[in-house]
Amino acid sequence: LRVGELSGRTGVSVASIKYYLREGMLAPGERTGPNQASYGEAHVRRLRLVRALLDVGGLSVAATKEVLAAVDDHTLSLHEVLGVTQDALVSGPEPIEDDATARARERMAALVARRGWWVDGRNPGWRAAIDILATVERLGHPELADAVDLYAEAMDGVAREEVGSVVAGAAREDAVEGAITGIVLGGALLSAVRAMAQENASARRLSTASAADHRPGD
Amino acid sequence: LRVGELSGRTGVSVASIKYYLREGMLAPGERTGPNQASYGEAHVRRLRLVRALLDVGGLSVAATKEVLAAVDDHTLSLHEVLGVTQDALVSGPEPIEDDATARARERMAALVARRGWWVDGRNPGWRAAIDILATVERLGHPELADAVDLYAEAMDGVAREEVGSVVAGAAREDAVEGAITGIVLGGALLSAVRAMAQENASARRLSTASAADHRPGD
Numbered sequence: 001l002r003v004g005e006l007s008g009r010t011g012v013s014v015a016s017i018k019y020y021l022r023e024g025m026l027a028p029g030e031r032t033g034p035n036q037a038s039y040g041e042a043h044v045r046r047l048r049l050v051r052a053l054l055d056v057g058g059l060s061v062a063a064t065k066e067v068l069a070a071v072d073d074h075t076l077s078l079h080e081v082l083g084v085t086q087d088a089l090v091s092g093p094e095p096i097e098d099d100a101t102a103r104a105r106e107r108m109a110a111l112v113a114r115r116g117w118w119v120d121g122r123n124p125g126w127r128a129a130i131d132i133l134a135t136v137e138r139l140g141h142p143e144l145a146d147a148v149d150l151y152a153e154a155m156d157g158v159a160r161e162e163v164g165s166v167v168a169g170a171a172r173e174d175a176v177e178g179a180i181t182g183i184v185l186g187g188a189l190l191s192a193v194r195a196m197a198q199e200n201a202s203a204r205r206l207s208t209a210s211a212a213d214h215r216p217g218d
Numbered sequence: 219l220r221v222g223e224l225s226g227r228t229g230v231s232v233a234s235i236k237y238y239l240r241e242g243m244l245a246p247g248e249r250t251g252p253n254q255a256s257y258g259e260a261h262v263r264r265l266r267l268v269r270a271l272l273d274v275g276g277l278s279v280a281a282t283k284e285v286l287a288a289v290d291d292h293t294l295s296l297h298e299v300l301g302v303t304q305d306a307l308v309s310g311p312e313p314i315e316d317d318a319t320a321r322a323r324e325r326m327a328a329l330v331a332r333r334g335w336w337v338d339g340r341n342p343g344w345r346a347a348i349d350i351l352a353t354v355e356r357l358g359h360p361e362l363a364d365a366v367d368l369y370a371e372a373m374d375g376v377a378r379e380e381v382g383s384v385v386a387g388a389a390r391e392d393a394v395e396g397a398i399t400g401i402v403l404g405g406a407l408l409s410a411v412r413a414m415a416q417e418n419a420s421a422r423r424l425s426t427a428s429a430a431d432h433r434p435g436d
Contacts, residue, residue: 009313048357056353066320079420086413096229125413130405133275139266141399143383144407150379151404154372159415161368163290163423165361181261182358183416186369187409189350189362193369194405195304197377200335202297205381 001039003029010047017047023061025050025068058186063088067184071176081176085183090124095131105132107145111152141154162186219258221247228265235265241279243268243286260306267395275402281306285402289394299394301341303401311347322351325363329370382402 024083026046029037035162046068053064054079070076070084106127112119119126129148136144162182225232240422244264247255271282283380288294324349328338337344349367354362364396380400397427 005419009236032385036311045358052353052357057352061424082416082420086416090409090413112414115418117414118421119219119414119417123414123417125263125410126419128410129407129414132274132403132410135270135400136403139270139395139399140263143396144400144404146401147380147383147404148375148411150376151408152415155408155412155415156378156418158365158368158372159419160410162365163416163419165365177357178359178361181357182362182365184349185354186362186365187412188371189347189366190369190408190412191405192307192343192346193366194373194377194408195308195329196335196337196341196347196400197370197373198304198339198381199341200333200374202300202383203336 001043002036002152003039006039006043006047009044010051011050012047020050021046023065047181051173053182053184057089057188058135059088059184063091067180071173073173078172078175078179080181082179085122085180089173089184090128095134098134100134101130102136103137104145107133107148111148115152115156157188206207219261220254221257224257224261224265227262228269230265230269238265238268241283241284267398270399271402275307275406277306277402281309282411287300287396289391289398296390296393296397300397300401303398305342307402307405308346314354316352317378318352318355319348321355322348322363325366326349328364333370333374 001009001016003014006012007017013187021028026043029039029043031067032038050064050068053059053067059067067085067088070081076084085103095104108126122126133145136142137204165178165182221228221232221235224230225235235244239246243343244261245258247261256293268282270302271277271285274280277285285303294302296333320422326344341346351363351366353358354360383396383400
């Protein structure tokens with residue numbers, strides 16, 4: 001495929017394709033002339049992954065580059081690629097050290113112990129959860145801290161299924177792509193479904209409308 | 219409080235405070251001189267909320283402004299503020315209309331019917347979920363589509379608790395702030411806990427390390 005055909009096949013503009021090539025997110029095509037290159041199915045596939053991470057998953061260009069570098073580094077295990085992808089998805093600065101942070105850390109440590117989770121301190125979720133719990137305490141809305149056990153219970157079951165379905169995959173490339181899709185787009189899907197479930201719960205409790213007003217449109 | 223004291227109390231720089239004032243995210247202080255104003259506890263509280271939404275919740279400035287405008291519009295019901303906040307959190311373009319999108323819409327409509335959810339087509343999660351399912355089909359990783367029921371089941375229980383705890387709140391301002399914190403920071407907390415649960419599930423299945431290597435650090 002020429003670059004114009006690659007663009008037609010994927011719906012990605014030629015300008016964007018050239019940008020991804022410059023940034024190393026897409027491997028160069030095979031040179032076929034002084035100013036021409038030819039692209040194959042691997043390029044189509046990679047472009048779709050790039051756009052899914054950026055547009056649908058909401059990752060930044062920098063985060064997408066890190067994830068793709070991990071995919072292409074065949075010395076990394078699946079577990080390691082999963083870690084890099086989580087870092088890209090769940091980011092945040094180091095929490096400020098104050099009393100609220102100390103209490104949040106204690107609370108999260110107790111949760112991890114209670115659930116018997118194997119999680120180490122470099123997990124981006126560990127750091128982010130501490131920061132969030134400390135923030136809601138400072139905001140005077142500690143209700144959310146009570147939800148953390150509920151979230152942990154829900155995510156425990158979800159994560160087992162998610163990881164199980166990845167392991168079931170065969171070839172490394174496929175397993176890695178499946179894992180990344182699952183982590184990034186799965187996170188977006190979970191948020192989407194949560195918004196729907198919240199509307200349902202809220203509509204049933206707070207609104208005066210009837211069920212007939214609540215259908216996704218025909 | 220003078221602006222410098224407001225900065226000291228909240229840890230937000232004077233430059234940022236001035237930016238939020240210009241953008242209408244923070245109400246002007248009471249004029250005390252030609253170039254001076256005085257700020258109160260409501261400003262401290264609002265600044266903390268602004269920073270929580272931006273830094274911890276990961277909302278954009280534009281999204282944060284929309285959410286705050288809804289908070290300040292006392293003609294909006296709690297259910298409506300909740301909707302605005304979801305729009306700010308779960309965004310995304312209209313899905314491209316193709317066969318994958320049509321199949322994804324059908325699948326989501328069946329899920330909504332099966333669960334008996336009251337959700338209308340303007341819910342941002344509805345649109346986002348369709349886009350995500352269509353994307354994973356185009357990527358050749360339809361595994362995620364099988365996870366949507368699992369997600370829906372998990373989020374159904376979570377959302378009921380979340381909405382229930384908001385309704386329990388009393389005064390409008392407090393209930394609204396609690397709802398926003400719950401939706402935005404709750405979403406971030408859920409992602410954080412998911413990353414931890416995934417590490418646990420992945421470590422137990424994929425790695426050769428022992429439990430002793432997996433503690434959040436002493």
